[in-house]
Amino acid sequence: MNGSIPFALCGAVLVGIGLYGVMAHDHLLRRLIAFNVTGSGVFLLFGSLSALSSGGATGAVPQALIITGIVVAVASTAFVLALVVRLKEEDVDAPAPGAFEGSSEHDDHAP
Template sequence: MISTQLFYGGGGILLLLLGLWSFLVHAPLLRKLIALNVMGAGVFHILVATAYRGLDTPPDPVPHALVLTGIVVAVSATALALAFGQRLDRDDDR
């Protein structure tokens, strides 16, 4: 039987590798931004997997706090990158 920690950790590593591969293969900036977000989701999964300590003990709160903070930072950085990309696209049209 696969444990919960192995399931989340393996899924996180898979997402991280998929995002890294996509970031290296694709040329358009929007696809690179999506790949970075997929990599971030993989890192979040790995952090949640490391917080798990078993059924009888509560999870470690520090990785959970890092994941919540990371989600806020990732959303803000994605919005900033999209605004910069739109500005670059608008300047290229001139």
């Protein structure tokens, strides 16, 4: 039972590291990796917490949910990557002034 406590703690730490990465970096790829670190943390936390509360192995329901979650995470990651690649190609074709943030006319909302 206590065997899963270190895993739960690891999961919590991963969530924290990932969230820091999402907030602290502007680079889109780094942010995407940070999202995935957070996601892994959430899944690890899920598995170990349910093992803790059931007092043994992780049950069937959490396992099914974690697998579904991983599939969703992979799909979203692939999609964001495709978008980032397209954005990069646009930059190569027609280098636009300014970085990703604040370059478009849509950015006139309040800070």
